[in-house]
Amino acid sequence: MKAYIKGIGNISPQQTWGYNNFLDPPLEYHRNDLMAVEPDYSQWINPQQLRRMSRVIKMGVTSALMALKDAELEKPDAIITGTGYGCVQDTTSFLTKITDFNEQALNPTPFIQSTHNTIGSQIALLLQCHGYNQTYVHGAFSFEHALLDALMSLQENSAQSILVGGVDELTQISHAIHTRFDKYRREVKSTLTLFDAAEAGTVAGEGAAYFVLSGKDDTQTKxxxxxxxxxxxxxxxxxxxxxxxxxxxxxxxxxxxxxxxxxxxxxxxxxxxxxxxxxxxxxxxxxxxxxxxxxxxxxxxxxxxxxxxxxxxxxxxxxxxxxxxxxxxxxxxxxxxxxxxxxxxxxxxxxxxxxxx
Known part of the structure; x- marks a missing residue:
């Protein structure tokens, strides 16, 4: 059961896209919430479609397109996504407006985009990909289970090219909730020296990373x-x-x-x-x-x-x-x-x- 990585698209709190020297230099933060360094999405997505996308959808779709470009592939045979919390910003927006507008005259877009499989669906719509499309929402095992699905699919048909990724966003509300459970450090002098001090807690993050996987090895394999x-x-x-x-x-x-x-x-x-x-x-x-x-x-x-x-x-x-x-x-x-x-x-x-x- 093997999967060969052909292409990668990675949007993270580091400069991991459009840059030749990986982590050189690394980005340093002095807070406990690490937000993604985002590219110019208009270079990847039609501006008219971009208007209706929330931030996590932009990150997911763009990292998927980056992976496909890196693999020199126009369309995958399958799309498999793992996400722990899905489109948190859209869910928060919809639930907040239910209260603010007394359940009347609500904008349907945040509700439509609040489902966890929105990212995989948007990728499929943009690429006109009608193949297998699955989203795993298994907490911190979401990406791993997406990978397992891809590995089993390639075992059945090694000629496939599968787009598999993990996406999660950090919002002000989700960060506040986790902070209440003392999961994050109250003060961070520098993320690059995070392991120097013996303290309780960590720093929050987010990101979107997609990979093009195949069951065939060739010169494109990474x-x-x-x-x-x-x-x-x-x-x-x-x-x-x-x-x-x-x-x-x-x-x-x-x-x-x-x-x-x-x-x-x-x-x-x-x-x-x-x-x-x-x-x-x-x-x-x-x-x-x-x-x-x-x-x-x-x-x-x-x-x-x-x-x-x-x-x-x-x-x-x-x-x-x-x-x-x-x-x-x-x-x-x-x-x-x-x-x-x-x-x-x-x-x-x-x-x-x-x-x-």
Whole structure:
């Protein structure tokens, strides 16, 4: 069960589009909400259609178009999207106007666009794609389950080209709600030094990342996804056993053959200690990288990590702000470990596809 990455479109709190030097330099924030760096959408979407799109729809559609352009593909055979919260701004707008206008004379557009599958639908309408179209709304497993669907589809028909992505937005109201549960730090001196201070909480983020996947390897291939797995609310012993089983049985390679582990450390002291212990136990000889100080914590942050891992495999270079521990060795096998508030845990394993020069 393999999927070859042919194209990537990534809109995030970093300059990850239209820029050759990935994360050089990284963008630094001094607050606990990391908003996406957005492109000029009129370069990608007809301005008349753009007027009726909310921000998250613009991000999702544009990142999908970026991925298709990168893969030199006009239309995919299927579209699969993962989102933790969907179109939050549209939902908030509609519910607020119900109260403000006493349920009368309401604009239908926010209601129509408040459904979670709006992003996938808009992409299909723009591309006139009449194939399989699915949206997964499984909390912090949404992107992983979208990937699993794509992997199973490619196992049945490897000739397909599938557009798969993860999209989530950060709004003022959603940020305020999460803040009430003490999920985010009250003060952030610098996101680039997020891991230097042992404190509770993390920083919020958002983003949209789409990938064109195929079951066929060719010169367009950037990286190969081999396996995806998830685990919900395990005790520490179960978590460690799950990681060990994934490496030894699922991908069937020795631990020492993993060259880079991208750790989903969020800056939260309690969770990060457990992650560091796991990395020290199982991957003492591997390079270690971190990424949530760059994209923030959100339900589909693993999509940012997958884009980052692919860039690292292509360039054979770990960007300076990503390095947690560097080991001088070629990077062929990358494992992404993404915990979300230490409740949802996921693993994605990918490799380079061509000989490293």
């Amino acid at each position: 990286a190969c996804i081999h396996a995806v797995d998830t685990l919900f609310q395990p005790v520490q012993e179960t978590l460690l056993a799950w990681i060990e089983s994934f490496v030894r049985d699922r991908i069937n390679i020795p631990f020492e053959d993993i060259d880079l582990v991208l750790l989903g450390k969020s800056g939260d002291e309690k969770a990060d200690k457990q992650i560091d212990l796991m990395a020290k136990t199982y991957f003492p000889g591997a390079s270690l990288g971190v990424y949530k100080h760059l994209c923030g914590e959100h339900s589909v942050s693993s999509s940012f990590a997958l884009a980052l891992a692919t860039e690292i495999l292509l360039s054979q270079h770990i960007p300076e702000p990503v390095i947690h521990k560097a080991v001088s060795r070629p990077i062929r096998n990358v494992l992404i470990y993404n915990p979300y508030f230490y409740q949802h845990h996921s693993l994605i394993f990918l490799t380079e596809c061509h000989d490293i020069k």
